[in-house]
Amino acid sequence: MNGTVLQPEFLVRIDEDRCDQCKRCLEYCGFGTFSFANDKILPNHSKCVACHRCVTFCPELAITVVENPLSFRNHANWTPRHIRDVFKQSETGGMLLTGMGNDLPYRILFDHLVLDACQVTNPSIDPLREPMELRTYLGRKPDVLEIKRNEQGTDLLKTNIEKNIKIELPIVFAPMSYGSISFNTMKAICMSAAKLNTLMYTGEGGLPRDLYPYGDHIILQCASGRFGVSPEYLNVGIGTQIKIGQGAKPGIGGHLPGEKIPENISQTRMIPVGTDALSPAPQHDIYSIEDLRMLIYALKEATGYKPVCVKIAAVHNVAAIASGIVRAGADLVYLDGFRGGTGAAPNIVRDHVGIPIEVAIAVVDERLREEGIRNKASIVAAGSIRCAADVCKAIALGADACAIGTAALIALGCHVCQKCYTGNCSWGIATQKPELVGRLDPEWGAERICNLLEAWATEIKEVLGALGINAVESLRGNKERLRGIGLDRTILEVLGVKPAGIGMGDYYENRG
Amino acid sequence: MMDLDERNVSGCGLSSMMNKKRVKVDGQAITKSMRNLRERGNGLGAGFAAYGIYPDRKDYFALHLMYDSKDAKKNTEDYINDYFHISSKEPIPTRKTESIIDPPVFWRYFVLPQEKFLPTDGDSEEDFVIKKVMHINTGIEGAFVVSSGKDMGVFKGIGYPEDISEFFKIEEYKAHTWIGHSRFPTNTPGWWGGAHPFTILDWAVVHNGEISSYGINKRYLKMHGYNCTMQTDSEVVAYLFDLLIRRHRIPLEYVSDVLASPFWKNIDLEEEDQRQIRTALRMVYGSALVNGPFAVIIGHNGGLMGLSDRVKLRPMVAARDGDWLYISSEEAGIREISPSVQNVWHPRAGELVVGELEEN
Numbered sequence: 001m002n003g004t005v006l007q008p009e010f011l012v013r014i015d016e017d018r019c020d021q022c023k024r025c026l027e028y029c030g031f032g033t034f035s036f037a038n039d040k041i042l043p044n045h046s047k048c049v050a051c052h053r054c055v056t057f058c059p060e061l062a063i064t065v066v067e068n069p070l071s072f073r074n075h076a077n078w079t080p081r082h083i084r085d086v087f088k089q090s091e092t093g094g095m096l097l098t099g100m101g102n103d104l105p106y107r108i109l110f111d112h113l114v115l116d117a118c119q120v121t122n123p124s125i126d127p128l129r130e131p132m133e134l135r136t137y138l139g140r141k142p143d144v145l146e147i148k149r150n151e152q153g154t155d156l157l158k159t160n161i162e163k164n165i166k167i168e169l170p171i172v173f174a175p176m177s178y179g180s181i182s183f184n185t186m187k188a189i190c191m192s193a194a195k196l197n198t199l200m201y202t203g204e205g206g207l208p209r210d211l212y213p214y215g216d217h218i219i220l221q222c223a224s225g226r227f228g229v230s231p232e233y234l235n236v237g238i239g240t241q242i243k244i245g246q247g248a249k250p251g252i253g254g255h256l257p258g259e260k261i262p263e264n265i266s267q268t269r270m271i272p273v274g275t276d277a278l279s280p281a282p283q284h285d286i287y288s289i290e291d292l293r294m295l296i297y298a299l300k301e302a303t304g305y306k307p308v309c310v311k312i313a314a315v316h317n318v319a320a321i322a323s324g325i326v327r328a329g330a331d332l333v334y335l336d337g338f339r340g341g342t343g344a345a346p347n348i349v350r351d352h353v354g355i356p357i358e359v360a361i362a363v364v365d366e367r368l369r370e371e372g373i374r375n376k377a378s379i380v381a382a383g384s385i386r387c388a389a390d391v392c393k394a395i396a397l398g399a400d401a402c403a404i405g406t407a408a409l410i411a412l413g414c415h416v417c418q419k420c421y422t423g424n425c426s427w428g429i430a431t432q433k434p435e436l437v438g439r440l441d442p443e444w445g446a447e448r449i450c451n452l453l454e455a456w457a458t459e460i461k462e463v464l465g466a467l468g469i470n471a472v473e474s475l476r477g478n479k480e481r482l483r484g485i486g487l488d489r490t491i492l493e494v495l496g497v498k499p500a501g502i503g504m505g506d507y508y509e510n511r512g
Numbered sequence: 513m514m515d516l517d518e519r520n521v522s523g524c525g526l527s528s529m530m531n532k533k534r535v536k537v538d539g540q541a542i543t544k545s546m547r548n549l550r551e552r553g554n555g556l557g558a559g560f561a562a563y564g565i566y567p568d569r570k571d572y573f574a575l576h577l578m579y580d581s582k583d584a585k586k587n588t589e590d591y592i593n594d595y596f597h598i599s600s601k602e603p604i605p606t607r608k609t610e611s612i613i614d615p616p617v618f619w620r621y622f623v624l625p626q627e628k629f630l631p632t633d634g635d636s637e638e639d640f641v642i643k644k645v646m647h648i649n650t651g652i653e654g655a656f657v658v659s660s661g662k663d664m665g666v667f668k669g670i671g672y673p674e675d676i677s678e679f680f681k682i683e684e685y686k687a688h689t690w691i692g693h694s695r696f697p698t699n700t701p702g703w704w705g706g707a708h709p710f711t712i713l714d715w716a717v718v719h720n721g722e723i724s725s726y727g728i729n730k731r732y733l734k735m736h737g738y739n740c741t742m743q744t745d746s747e748v749v750a751y752l753f754d755l756l757i758r759r760h761r762i763p764l765e766y767v768s769d770v771l772a773s774p775f776w777k778n779i780d781l782e783e784e785d786q787r788q789i790r791t792a793l794r795m796v797y798g799s800a801l802v803n804g805p806f807a808v809i810i811g812h813n814g815g816l817m818g819l820s821d822r823v824k825l826r827p828m829v830a831a832r833d834g835d836w837l838y839i840s841s842e843e844a845g846i847r848e849i850s851p852s853v854q855n856v857w858h859p860r861a862g863e864l865v866v867g868e869l870e871e872n
Contacts, residue, residue: 118724121722122721122722122724122804122805123805123825125823130823131775131777133775133776135776137795141795141796142796144760144796145760145762145792145793145796145797146761147762147763147766147789149763154785155763155766155785155786155789156785156789157785157788157789157792159792161792161795161796164795369731369734369735372735372736374735375796467724468722468724468803468804468805469724469725469803469804470803470822470823471773471798471801471803473728473794473798473799473801474724474725474728474801474803474804475728476728476798476799477727477728477731477732477799478725478726478727478728479727479731480726480727480728480730481724481727504726504745
């Protein structure tokens with residue numbers, strides 16, 4: 001039995017007529033799927049994760065990866081997934097680990113929301129011929145502006161506005177920690193953030209010194225493990241982020257296995273080589289909102305009052321929590337929905353804890369407005385933003401900007417095989433093995449990420465033009481331009497969105 | 513609701529006149545101007561705002577009320593009595609006309625807030641009036657506050673401008689500032705309260721266009737205590753003017769930087785001080801940007817203003833003739849009442865046309 005009753009998930013087929021035995025696949029597979037014997041390439045099917053590195057680089061197109069067609073007897077309750085998981089756990093006695101975001105077929109609300117467009121009475125605007133503005137300022141805004149004329153007759157701004165972060169498109173890069181992703185991946189993202197005039201977050205793993213020159217586009221994270229946190233680090237960038245929780249694993253800490261901690265990671269994280277980097281579930285100096293306030297102001301003091309962002313996972317009580325965070329002094333609230341990505345998380349938490357980002361944006365935005373404090377913080381929304389349409393819908397629901405993690409990695413070649421936690425990433429993205437890391441050229445990667453976001457920016461402008469507005473601030477929180485399809489009344493009310501078929505004047509809140 | 517969406521093209525006629533020396537004229541001129549813009553309306557809404565019409569009662573808020581029923585009138589009067597001193601009240605004079613069928617009943621009340629309620633929470637008299645107006649409009653079935661400013665009033669309903677003018681005997685009022693509107697409703701059903709001008713306190717707004725940013729403008733205003741209740745996008749403009757100018761004291765010359773802001777590429781080229789101001793205005797008041805096609809004329813006790821959207825998707829023409837300022841959706845609206853006017857211009861996109869009344 002070889003100790004397992006599990007059958008491989010994928011079958012690797014080699015077309016022997018095509019294969020010229022160059023053995024590139026042996027080298028390319030980070031998971032050791034291939035061997036060579038008796039003049040033949042021999043795949044070990046159970047090692048294949050369907051990352052397609054071998055398929056992509058086989059010069060003869062001789063490799064095909066297919067899902068193992070092995071059929072279980074139909075059972076609507078005991079699905080193959082459940083059966084396989086029982087097999088795995090009865091063999092290992094361990095918690096099941098995974099990477100990337102929640103892959104269960106929960107209803108994706110973005111896919112049940114549609115945008116409006118102009119016809120006749122409000123002309124659409126042509127983004128090819130007219131300006132379309134995506135510039136966004138993230139941070140705290142005052143309630144009122146005071147403009148005073150001085151004795152020389154010059155008008156001056158009297159209100160002191162706290163530091164804001166200017167981004168030229170409402171998309172930023174989500175925190176992915178150094179250690180979970182490779183240096184080259186991080187560098188590609190830094191370069192993209194700089195070129196696009198937007199920003200990236202470091203994850204909890206610190207920032208390698210070689211990337212300090214990109215500081216004008218970086219928000220530095222301070223997480224529960226405090227890995228890599230020093231006064232110098234905190235001051236490299238344009239702001240700091242306190243990580244309370246992550247959408248993929250709300251309520252639990254991070255886990256970077258020792259295998260992913262070679263010399264360079266050890267130096268940046270300030271921990272010994274090869275030790276597991278376990279960040280605690282809570283921040284042990286934050287057991288209450290007043291503790292959070294102290295850390296927010298400690299970071300402000302340490303950085304000359306640069307904006308502080310607080311990142312939380314979207315959970316049931318997210319609106320009240322976000323309100324507390326804003327009142328505690330945060331300048332940005334980062335909401336991470338339950339489909340958000342991760343380098344490593346227990347399956348049970350990734351797949352069953354948290355709420356969708358669409359809901360979190362809507363309820364947080366509404367709550368902050370009800371309390372009259374929406375201007376005191378910007379909302380950054382993350383947790384599986386897959387395309388420009390998701391960005392538009394998230395902004396219409398009330399976000400100031402969206403953060404992308406997985407989408408940027410896919411631009412670098414990631415095939416969402418969900419094996420980041422193994423450290424074997426064949427694409428050189430989620431690995432620290434030098435031979436794998438070297439496969440990813442940061443310049444090439446940055447170009448692809450920039451292409452992606454430039455394409456998205458063009459698409460967002462197209463949507464704005466169709467909506468007849470030429471500045472992104474007119475889309476932000478403008479739920480009037482969204483409609484729901486196939487959503488029940490309760491979830492529509494939670495989202496604050498009308499169903500498709502209801503026009504603008506058909507019913508207003510206060511008059512039937 | 514009425515099915516208006518499919519057969520309508522956009523329109524709306526606007527006209528206005530203001531004499532900066534406060535010389536008053538009766539309502540015949542503005543009616544004449546509006547009649548000339550007939551093609552811009554479809555008979556589903558028209559209205560007039562007049563300033564300086566109640567000189568002997570100018571210290572009182574003039575509440576113009578519209579009632580659908582006796583109950584509505586009784587409930588509203590009870591409510592007004594609870595919070596205001598009523599100096600006088602009377603039916604708003606109307607005449608029976610052929611074209612106006614089944615109109616609601618109109619009354620006006622000259623009131624001041626009762627002292628015992630002031631100041632509440634640092635509210636001014638004006639904030640108090642706004643809250644009470646919002647309450648009547650949202651909380652009392654069949655009652656609607658048409659206008660609530662001092663020494664001014666709004667007269668509006670369903671019909672062509674000349675019908676509404678005849679119905680309300682507009683020719684009997686004398687005003688230094690007149691605004692007229694003829695409506696071609698598209699997005700919202702035609703009801704008497706939905707005709708323009710839209711008002712709060714002495715702000716009266718007439719609008720041609722459609723506010724594509726309405727959803728966020730409305731939510732932003734709600735955060736500041738304004739409830740949008742009139743089944744139209746246009747009312748947000750009145751509230752935004754009140755918020756920016758009266759409550760936040762943004763100088764007049766910067767109001768267009770919020771409502772029809774210049775593009776970033778132009779702001780970035782400004783000198784340091786101006787760039788700072790304009791950047792801050794967009795950062796702080798982004799949700800108050802009125803986006804989409806519009807031309808609006810705004811009246812208040814200090815004068816008259818006109819503004820079109822940041823790319824000027826709706827027409828607006830202005831003219832000065834001696835002490836008179838005219839703003840209209842087309843030159844024909846001005847020529848009709850000032851045939852030989854010389855100084856006529858087309859305001860640029862986002863340019864605020866300002867007429868200020870001289871002090872008495």
